Amino acid sequence: MPYLLLAQVGVGAAVGGANVLASLPLTLLSYAASLPLIAVTGLFGLVRPLSVTAVRVLTGVRGDLLADGPARSWGARWRASAWWTLHLGVGAVVSGVSLAVPPLGVVLVAMPFSGALRASVWGAGLAGETDPYVAPLIGVALLTALAAVCAGAGALLARLAPVLLGPTAADRLAAAEERAADLAVRNRLARELHDAVGHALSAVTLQAGAARRVLDSDPEFVREALAAIEETTRRTVGELDAVLGLLRDGDPARADAMPAPTLAGDLDGLLARTRAGGTALTAEQDPGPAGDWSQLPAITSREAYRIVQEGLSNALRHGDGPVSLLIRVHAPDGHRELEITMTNPPAQDPPAPEAGPRRTTGGRGLRGAAERAALLGGRVEAGPHGGRWRLRAVLPLGAAAQVPGGGR
Structure with missing residues (x-):
């Protein structure tokens, strides 16, 4: 979030002070602009032990597959930077969909059972898109897709962690x-x-x-x-x-x-x-x-x-x-x-x-x-x-x- 907010300030200034949060293309542009900032800060030596600690706690990767201590070489720093960028980049996507999809999915599931929801702005907008009684199926599908995205992101990071955060020859x-x-x-x-x-x-x-x-x-x-x-x-x-x-x-x-x-x-x-x-x-x-x-x-x-x-x-x-x-x-x-x-x-x-x-x-x-x-x-x-x-x-x-x- 700090990287994204900083990038949004820069993008907003570059486009003449437009409200970046109100524009999906500008939001995506801010997201893309934040990735180089993440990569640069990922070159600091202490990023690797911080990342290794997070990986051990969150993914269950065996400790012997991960390096201990700060990065000692530029090769290790670049690998840690790649992990840092991947971790925060994927995390931003997962965070965004985790904020947006659950409320939408709950509304879609509950729409056939609530006249107030069908009469609401969301219900009125969806009414022209699909039958309200099909909405629960769409809501369940969205929630299932969200769970799959989260699980897939975790599996991807767990698989790449030993590659990017594992010990180098110098570490060994x-x-x-x-x-x-x-x-x-x-x-x-x-x-x-x-x-x-x-x-x-x-x-x-x-x-x-x-x-x-x-x-x-x-x-x-x-x-x-x-x-x-x-x-x-x-x-x-x-x-x-x-x-x-x-x-x-x-x-x-x-x-x-x-x-x-x-x-x-x-x-x-x-x-x-x-x-x-x-x-x-x-x-x-x-x-x-x-x-x-x-x-x-x-x-x-x-x-x-x-x-x-x-x-x-x-x-x-x-x-x-x-x-x-x-x-x-x-x-x-x-x-x-x-x-x-x-x-x-x-x-x-x-x-x-x-x-x-x-x-x-x-x-x-x-x-x-x-x-x-x-x-x-x-x-x-x-x-x-x-x-x-x-x-x-x-x-x-x-x-x-x-x-x-x-x-x-």
């Missing part, structure tokens, strides 16, 4: 990228849960078992083990709350803001808590020319910490003997790398009955470590090496020229 690509990004973040959250909780359970189990065995003979060790258990569980509960909070909020994109331990922030604490469980652990740290783990990129420091944590968890669950850890920054072939090497003797004998069965994760931890390294363009190797079990991870850091002092 954007949706696929969004799903991939969401899946990647959720996989990262799953790795965080696995590594944090799995390591904590392994460490706490060993610390509690070691404390129980020396409860009477070495109270000082028991106090250290209990303190390590308290610190491990407190940190893990904090990480667990952060991850579950992100999942509850339904916004995994905020995962980058989640605090996570790093080499600079907690490597020494991780090693101390591992030793508190009675594990013999020797560690050699060489941050390279920078001399400080805080000089590493944040994502590298975070993923490297998780790889070290998983390596320690793997050694605690499956190893039987002292663990040796080497973590260093070096520059082979002029390219800086962060190398993590961890070795320990594999378990040779089955666990004692009092110790219970060893835990296993079915390899998910090492697979997660490999995924973390691949995220940074690095690699992880794990397996027997020289009679011991070795885990070696190499994470590229860039050219050595970027390191203060350069070189190895």
